Amino acid sequence: MSFSHDAWSVFELSIRNYHELDDVNAPEQNPFPEGSLERLLYAKNWIDTVQWHLEDIIRDEHIDPSEALLLKRRIDKSNQLRTDLVEYIDTYFFEKFKEVTPKSTARLSTETPAWAVDRLSILALKIFHMDQEAHRESATAxxxxxxxxxxxxxxxxxxxxxxxxxxxxxxxxNGSVKAGVYKQMKMYNDQSLNPILYRKDT
Structure with a gap:
């Protein structure tokens, strides 16, 4: 089986497990061993799944503004965790291929493996929920x-x-592509880089 097939199976498991309770506060029950790629993939998709539903909740027109602010803070934190996990997954791949010598004709890739995997994880969620809508009995034909x-x-x-x-x-x-771990360098959560945050200390 291919890597993408195995990753998709992990994503589907995560999504199914989440929807057993369908609760953004439910604890993650990661079944894979520590240090495994599967554990990272499951954790990544679990974060995506919880955030998917947080984004649904915050769009309620009647939500209390104070609750919406708390949700926004939670989504920001979730985005940071998501980015961290993507970089962990990339580190796994670059460690795996560290002995590979790129060919003289090796090209650069605009996307690292893990950021492509990030898109696959989100796509798994889109397919799950679109399938639900395509078969929702309460909806119109x-x-x-x-x-x-x-x-x-x-x-x-x-x-x-x-x-x-x-x-x-x-x-x-096989050395046809070379890539590095490109850090996202997110600034908005950093006390020393976000002007709104560091100006509070002056």
């Missing part, structure tokens, strides 16, 4: 038909993205 069409597009995107990820990893392994 027109709604279900439109969602079914969108679902077909998302499934085609899954096929293309999965192939691209597997090709990228194969090219890194």
């Amino acid at each position: 027109e709604h279900r038909e439109k969602c079914g069409q969108k679902l077909s597009v998302l499934l085609a995107q899954k096929s293309d993205l999965s192939t691209a990820i597997d090709q990228l990893l194969a090219d890194m392994e």
